[in-house]
Amino acid sequence: MKIKNILLILVRLFLAGVFIYAAAGKIANPAGFANEVDNYRMLPYILVTLMAAILPWVEMICGLMLLLGKWVRGTSVLIIIMNVVFIIAISSAMARGLDIECGCFKIGGEGAKVGFIRLIEDFIFLAGAAILYYFYSVGQEQMSGIDNN
Amino acid sequence: MKKTKIPKVLKQALFLIILAMALGLPANWINPKGIPLGFTRPTAVSAADSLFTLPVGDQHQRLDKPLTINTDQVHTLQNAEKAILLDARSLTEYRSGHIPGAVNLPYEEIFEHEDIYNSLPYDKWLICYCEGPPCDLGELLAWELFNMGYTAVAIYTDGLNEWIKTQDVERVETEPAHEN
Structure with missing residues (x-):
């Protein structure tokens, strides 16, 4: 298998x-997650x-x-969209000085606060999803051993 | 007429979103910690006076959301030493006048005050307030504490504006600058 x-x-x-x-x-x-989304004050309650x-x-x-290696391109698109939204939300919260x-991960009082580290994380996930999308799109025939779709 | 073909990738993404909705909405509905779907935030329920005659530990089992309380109830709880008042406004506003005995826990900077919110007692009512409508910092702080695990949480919705009509406030004098 190639590197x-x-x-x-x-x-x-x-x-x-x-x-x-x-x-x-x-x-x-x-409910805890809803509370944390609500704290961004970007969306109507519904x-x-x-x-x-x-x-x-x-x-x-x-x-x-x-994990299963199925529908990797469609999944990558969703991850890219989600991370773009997360980056916008975190940037907006930082710009408004919200503490x-x-x-992102832990819910309910022990989770990490918005900040540059969270932004960097999201950019890494975004890059990972973009890499997957690109290589699974252009190299289907070379990757038959990885992706069955 | 030529049919527009939806790319396979978008079909996959759409299917995954529909699948997430099909799983997520029922799961949220049956989850005890689920969030009720609605256009407006659930309003807190007013507390009955009789509730405060019980030990706080008893109510602890029953409360499922923060309650709103009025000025008389704040007095009752304060006199019985069953409550801690939390001022959700900024330090500057707190210094300019607050309910006597209140502790400053600014909602906007809550995570800079971990020492305070981690040490709040479970056997006392936590009464959150700010100026009063339209200020909602007290309510937001109450929900934050409630979601952290404190369940005997109350919101003094009328806030400081109502309090100062009949009661005194406590002020913190700014420390004079040291003269060199």
Whole structure:
């Protein structure tokens, strides 16, 4: 197996782990996650509640799909969209001087606050998803051993 | 007429979102920590006076959201030493006048005051307030504490504006500058 393919598998599994871990805490506590989304003061309350109920499951499904290596391009697109939204939200909160929890991983009083580290994390996840999308799009025939779709 | 073909990637992404909705909405509904879907934030329920005659530990089991309380109830709890008042405004506003005995815990800087919010007692009511409507910092602080695990949390919604109509406030004098 080529080194490139091994690296792609590592990127895929890394993102899978990140998104499954991020989703688990939010799925367990939608009310706590809603509170943290609401703290950004960017969305009307109905969208806050819908986001708290649905977004963690999008993350969980994306993580599982990457883990299984199925529909990698479609999953990558979703991860790219999510991370663009996260980057906008965190940047906006920082620009407004909000001292709030990120709502990224841990929920309920112990999570990390918004800040440059969270932004860098999201850019890394964004880059990982973009790499997956690119290589799984242009190199289908070379990667038959990695992606069956 | 030529049919527009949706790219396979978008079909996959859309399917995954629909799947997340199909799983997420019922899961949220059955989860005890689920969030009720709605256009407006759930309003806190007014506390009945009888609730405060019970030990706080008893109510601890029953409260499922912060309650709103009025000025008389704040007095009752303060006199019985069953409550800690938390001023959710900034330090500057707090210094200019606050309810006597209140502790300053600015909502906007809550995570800079971990020492305070981690040491709040579970056997006393935590009464959060700010100026009063339209200020909602007291309510936001109450929900934050409630979601951290403190369940005997109350919101003094009328706030300082109502308090000063009949009661005194406490002021913190700014320390004079040292003369060199």
